[in-house]
């Protein structure tokens with residue numbers, strides 16, 4: 001485990017009068033998978049939106065690799081090395097699977113080039129195919145993204161996020177809406193990713209979370225409830241109380 | 252029909268085969284336009300197809316490929332025409348210099364309108380482009396010492412032009428057609444280049460999913476401004492062609508009805524297809540010609556046909572034809 005990659009200091013977010021997040025202070029080290037869990041509406045996606053620049057926090061500061069991120073426009077976050085997938089599938093439906101990933105790869109280098117032929121940018125094409133291969137979608141590269149199955153679309157989203165070679169990968173419920181078979185594939189993929197990357201994972205499937213992560217952070221009503229190794233979280237009475245009566249397959 | 256998504260379109264086609272030929276959308280389009288005067292009932296119609304085809308092609312970049320529904324494209328069509336006429340008639344600029352100057356100035360106008368309008372979205376974008384284009388209309392109406400106001404701009408007849416040392420009688424309709432076709436060919440080549448470029452992929456990504464494009468690292472506002480300017484530049488070239496063709500610029504060219512006509516043409520022909528704008532321009536102009544022979548209320552009928560198209564042929568004539576022929580994936 002190398003040093004600290006991301007630090008959030010007193011992050012708060014309100015929507016009008018509603019406090020979605022308050023006083024979140026937490027830091028993440030490079031090179032491990034950390035899960036963020038919490039009941040529905042706890043503020044997990046809101047926290048991800050802040051970490052990826054989609055929302056600006058109403059209070060607090062973000063530091064990434066020693067640099068303050070506050071005030072940076074959303075599209076610059078990928079360039080800093082933070083990239084994400086969404087809870088609700090968010091792809092380019094009418095583009096080919098390959099193009100979905102290729103266009104993401106291209107953002108870091110030749111965005112505004114109106115002159116060269118992009119079919120000849122072979123390095124980008126190869127990188128896109130490598131990312132597709134990593135998520136097991138290389139065989140589908142020529143298909144339109146909208147014709148993929150739900151599980152494949154979720155995997156495509158991860159390829160889109162992966163191809164920018166992010167230092168920090170944020171995955172918001174990658175198994176949302178998946179059946180057991182698809183979930184198994186996704187867990188295998190996450191295990192491979194966790195090997196060499198810093199990943200923050202939001203998930204509801206508790207068994208999966210406890211198995212995958214080295215560390216678990218629990219949010220509840222927009223506040224940090226617990227933070228520790230999976231075993232500590234499992235036996236934490238506060239966490240048990242929050243999840244009681246929820247049919248999330250806890251334990 | 253859509254632009255190629257990646258290397259595979261190029262890789263698949265064997266050189267020399269039908270696939271290869273279908274890839275050559277610029278050459279094929281030029282070939283069709285070259286015989287157009289003999290396919291259509293009149294020379295005058297063919298010239299208009301050429302001119303409106305270029306205007307609509309520029310608009311297709313914005314509407315078809317980027318998904319931005321502007322109701323103000325007439326501003327750039329008109330700007331190209333007025334700037335060309337003013338440069339030639341008032342400042343004695345030779346015609347070959349007047350055209351790039353007019354395109355340059357029109358692109359600046361597109362930058363100004365784009366900076367304001369691309370910050371808005373959806374229906375607001377449509378309304379802001381409409382309002383700003385109307386502003387251009389009223390400026391042209393009021394600045395009559397420059398523009399001729401209501402009477403249109405006159406007094407800049409181009410009759411003879413020299414092309415690479417060759418004296419061409421520009422009053423001859425056939426000569427005129429082929430000289431203007433050089434401009435159309437240039438515009439098609441430029442448009443094709445944009446569509447094949449990395450930036451061509453960015454605008455499609457923005458159309459498909461703006462939020463995702465932003466999350467992928469694209470400055471969406473900046474990209475929209477760039478495509479707005481490119482689109483305005485190409486449409487303005489159509490305006491230059493019109494000015495050279497008519498030797499007058501009617502004020503109507505800036506009217507919002509012209510913007511509406513451009514939208515109709517692209518939808519008739521097929522948004523997001525390379526040659527669709529020319530098909531759309533031709534169909535619209537033919538419909539207008541034919542129906543106005545029967546009834547002065549031709550607009551009602553054209554409007555009705557247009558509604559039927561939007562409802563039942565959303566890919567337009569050309570886009571649907573390519574789908575039916577199973578070459579929808581080719582670049583035409």
Ligand SMILES: Nc1ncnc2c1ncn2[C@@H]1O[C@H](COP(=O)(O)OP(=O)(O)OP(=O)(O)O)[C@@H](O)[C@H]1O
Nearest residue numbers: 015018020038039040041042043044045046047087
């Ligand atoms: N743009 C918004 N405007 C107003 N309220 C919002 C907005 N986004 C989120 N919220 C509210 O903030 C709270 C936290 O939402 P968030 O999506 O972060 O929860 P979550 O932990 O991701 O929940 P889930 O497990 O259901 O995905 C919810 O009550 C939600 O209704």
Ligand SMILES: [Mg+2]
Nearest residue numbers: 044045046087
């Ligand atoms: Mg959520």
